[in-house]
Amino acid sequence: MAENIPAPVLTEDGARRAMEVLLEQERVLRFSGHFDAHDALRLGTAAIELIPQFGEGYSVTITRERDGVRMFQWVDDTKDAKNLLFADGKRHSALKAGHAGPWAQLEAVVAGDVSQVWANVSEEVPACGAFPIRVGDEWVATIGVSGLMEGLDHEVILRALEQVLGVTVPRWDEPVA
Numbered sequence: 001m002a003e004n005i006p007a008p009v010l011t012e013d014g015a016r017r018a019m020e021v022l023l024e025q026e027r028v029l030r031f032s033g034h035f036d037a038h039d040a041l042r043l044g045t046a047a048i049e050l051i052p053q054f055g056e057g058y059s060v061t062i063t064r065e066r067d068g069v070r071m072f073q074w075v076d077d078t079k080d081a082k083n084l085l086f087a088d089g090k091r092h093s094a095l096k097a098g099h100a101g102p103w104a105q106l107e108a109v110v111a112g113d114v115s116q117v118w119a120n121v122s123e124e125v126p127a128c129g130a131f132p133i134r135v136g137d138e139w140v141a142t143i144g145v146s147g148l149m150e151g152l153d154h155e156v157i158l159r160a161l162e163q164v165l166g167v168t169v170p171r172w173d174e175p176v177a
Contacts, residue, residue: 010109010174010176012110015107017172018174018176019106019107019110021170022172026099026132028167028169029165029169031133033135035141043133044074047156048060048074054155058083059083059087060074060143060144061074061091062133063141064140065095079146086125089123089125090125090130090144092123093126095142097126099132100130101125101131101154103126104117105176106176128151128177131157143160145157151177154176158171
């Protein structure tokens with residue numbers, strides 16, 4: 001599915017810093033009270049309306065986690081089914097790690113062994129582009145974005161969530177893919 005994806009060159013310190021920022025993003029970017037189909041539509045629409053800022057299209061999915069139902073799906077005319085596969089792989093990696101898409105990649109760098117980080121890309125893509133949608137502490141859905149490079153899928157998600165939630169979060173300066 002994701003053959004020849006190069007792992008970014010991250011230092012252990014850089015990965016630790018990125019993990020701290022990612023935890024802060026996950027702490028701040030939460031819904032209060034509920035997340036329903038209307039919220040999914042609002043968030044998904046916010047994400048696709050960002051395309052002019054990135055100059056290239058992408059796919060956006062939002063999956064409800066209690067039953068795996070796709071609440072929102074959109075694919076730019078310039079993208080295809082493989083982007084949906086990548087988004088699903090990122091989602092699976094995030095769910096397994098318990099954090100946003102690149103968490104497993106960052107953990108591997110901190111542990112000093114990245115040899116297996118991309119070993120199961122047919123099912124898991126430990127990269128930017130999947131983010132937990134939480135209501136309080138409960139992970140209720142996952143937003144996935146696929147189609148951009150160099151961690152920009154994550155940036156789309158952050159901007160869309162910031163817009164919908166009316167908050168801002170810090171960014172990392174690390175080469176996280």
